[in-house]
Amino acid sequence: MTYPFKIERLASLQAAARRIADLQGRAAILGGGLELLDFARSGADQTPEILIPIRQIAPMSYIETRSGEIRIGAGTSIAEIADSTGIRRVAWPLTESANAVGSSQIRSQSTLAGNLLQRPRCWYFRNGISCFKNGGNTCPAATGDNRYHAIFGGGPTYSVFQSDPGLALCALQATLVIVSPDGERTMPVTDLYVDPKQDASREHVLKPGEIIREIRITPLTDRYVGTFMKIRERSGFDFATVSIALIYNNFHGRFKDIRVYLGGVAPRPYVPEKALNQIQYKKLGRGEIPPAADLAAEGAAPLEHNAYKIPMVKRLFREAFEVTYEKLSWRPD
């Protein structure tokens, strides 16, 4: 490490939470350390002075089944998630998303919680160019080179949601267990991310001192189908240009309980409401998919350089439904 970080080892997660809350932004959790390394080396000087390693304080790296739930320690590596047969059996979109993360080196080093809370890949932000997310009061991407930015829900910032497992966890309706200075609470993962219109400076709602301890998933039953898919510029080691996590079931011959989220297109996991409403409760049938897919980019407000994402969104929506449709245990056509 080239930057003079100070490492503080604390006795418990609770103590770590309190310490970080007290230091108000001057400290950070050390998990896999990938983001910290990136920021220390890049032009964006976001480096905290004090690092608090937490994977050694408490069991943070595990995958277990308890009370009918899959419980994943927040410090579990993406590689362990990708390799878990338990997760593959009852939460396979998460497996697929884990396999789509970075490179094998990154999957081995990165933690699930770190992946959920990674800062945007926006190249203005990452290069330390003044913006809402580093203390400034503009979003240079709004008028600059915004080829990788949001086509939905942007403004005032246009960075996009980039966590592959995060998208899958939204579709799986996962719950987060959060340790804070005053105790422990749970929240749905879908509530984790903040609308830039409410707070443009950050991407999630956790306050300093709030630590994700565990991620809980209700297993999918046989009735469900689902998938995670991702379009990227480079076939390996690349963030999503557009990604999708999709889960639904066959309820008496109908599309039911559809949960669909798009990544890479909006500041938060994005739900294509129009398309979703189009197909929800429709009788199972291949013919229902294209009309819904056509609506998948409804409401898109592309910037100067990213309209190309619109056909991608439609295609990916359609492909995700078509691929999963083939896996339904019963289908009329």
Add this chain to the structure above:
Amino acid sequence: MADHTEVTVEGRKVRIRSSESEPLPPYAPSVSVGHPVPRVDAVDKVTGRAVFSTDVRLPNMAHVRFVRSTRVHARVKSIDTAALSSIAGFLALVDPLEMVGKSLKDFLGRELPILTDEPRYFGEELLAVCAETESAARQAVRAIRVEYEDMPFTVDPEECVKAGRFVGGGWSRGKPGRPAVYERGDVAKGFASSDQIFERTYRTAWNVHASLEPHAAVASFENDRWTVWESTQGVFSVRDDLAALLAVPSRRIRVIGTYMGGGFGGKSGAGKYTFLAAYLSKKLARPVRAVQDRSEEFFSPYGRPPSIQKLKVGVRKDGRIMAIEQMGVHATGAYEFGAEWGSAENMLTEMYACDHVRTQSYAALTNTPPSCAMRAPGHAQGAFALEQMIDEIAHALSIDPVEIRLKNLPSRDPESGKTFAGPAGVHGMAECLKKGAELFAWRKKTSETKNDPATPVKRGIGVAAASWSAGGGPPASATLRLFSDGTAELAVGAADIGTGTRTVLAQIAAEETGLRVDDIRVINADTDQTSYTLPSYGSLTLASAGPAVRRASHACRRQILALAEDVLQAPAKSLTLADGKVTRPGSKKKPAESVAIAEFVSLSPSHEIFGRGDREGNPDVAIKAYAAQFAAVSVNVETGVVAIDEWIAVNESGRVVNPRTFESQQIGGVTMGLGMALTEDRVFDGGTGRPLNPNFADYKLPTIQVQPSNFIAVAVDRPTDANVIGAKGLGEPPIIPTAPALANAIHSATGVRIDTLPLSPKGILDALNRAKS
């Protein structure tokens, strides 16, 4: 060979007679050359025994880092260094005043200051700090506060040209504000005699060399002499650059670059870091290490500049090219430095037979890092335009794209009018095209590739070709020492930049002397231990150093044979040298007899056999290497994602000295070409002028997954008679046709020409969208 060269000595023009080279017997290698010998340094490299410059750690070594400009164009108003004194391990600060008059020079003598207080691009070196550790040096850099006064800038080459801020981009220094013009024939006449004229503007992106080993130097000053370990393509050019910068004689500098982790044109001479390391090693009287980190590799040096090429080609109905007119713009940076490297016109002037050609090259003085040679400088960019244009013409005239290329092959070098190096008969490019077409089943695929309109995945095929001057030549020399135990030391100045130079040169020496490759130790790229060669660039290394090695080895062979004639009682021509022995064949009277080469070395008057060889001059012909590539792709027209189904690369580079390194050279070239074609795009923000992706997450090099699953690389093994080993270069040729072959295949799949690199999903979807509207 030309019998003389004309040079100017002290203002006087004189003719120098070409030196006589001893004629060598025709080359008919059998033992070593032509065999897939494993790399001589493979084990050292994979076990970490090979010491690269970045690995060098000397006792008491200090570390240099640069303070770089955080502005695109500015004047430094003030520098606050007060905090430096509190940094443990801080040793020295170097500012521009201390470096007045010190600059790097390009091939045409244009200068780039070592340090400046008026930065003209983001990341330019302002100050250098030296500290006990690299970490302390980084802290020192962070502790310095620089205040700037911003000045206007532009990073857009076309804007610069419009504003008149450009120089000619050719190989001579023209007048400022004038493009470099090449002209032969009369293009107006050529277009008048054309049946059809095609016009299109092509754009290629900024690329970086992205060598695995960054630019690095470790300098040590002892006994009034510098020893510098440098990751370089040319130890002698580093030595000469340093001698000039330090104003000391060459004999006081030793440069070592035996192992180096990739250069691709970016490590041809001394860098700013080299000079600072050398300068500070004397000043501080301790070794100094200067290694750039990955992000710095995006600023210094500089990579392949982007190009905008407006191309106009006139053809007759039968496909004959009648006229070529091109206007090329590339970004060269605000110093003019390296302006010669971005010109794409050579491809247009030398590739096909055409009497009427006119090109104009504008090197725009953008506020970006200077341009630099990068694998197939000019040609990689030029081919993207020309080879797509030929494809477009072929389709418009309903001529097969392979046929139209064959139809326009030149019988003489279109630029110089010289004949091509022999053997006479078939043109190397024709051989590449024909062999590739056959392996690829081009005709069959052309008639069978059809697409179902209902599916978004469209299949297509494409071809592109290339030529590159790859004859090598003097200066190059080599020495070979045979020891009395039958081992030997081959000393050659050339760097092995990853191509296998050490291995193929050992093979040439083994072939000639009969020694085993394993018994030859290759010493290379060390100015104290080897004789002079040019840097390993321009595809010239093997064809330059190889003949010198054969000559050095032949000198040894003669000495061995002279002794062997007496010992084995047989005429030299009946003896064979192989496997470390000299063998007299058996006859009715006497059985075969072998004597170890070691024996002859001990018998020699000097107890060592020593040979030196100089590279002979080239014959007065054009010596080109050729390439053709064939691609089959699937393009999803709704996601813009390209999958490469099949790739065939064919290269004619004369004799194949080592089929294994030949193939890796092809695979490496295509892979690098696929990066250029598909994903690599260094982005400078128009608004802030700053680089947006100076890292490997956002500047996307190809990974192993980009490799075509069905990838065949083959050679046309056709020794040239232009030098005594029959080999030509294979450095640049494999990368040149890759991007246009892919673009042509994408056109075949989608019906849309994509004239802008990279061919990313965005690039493809945007082009499809434009075509629709």
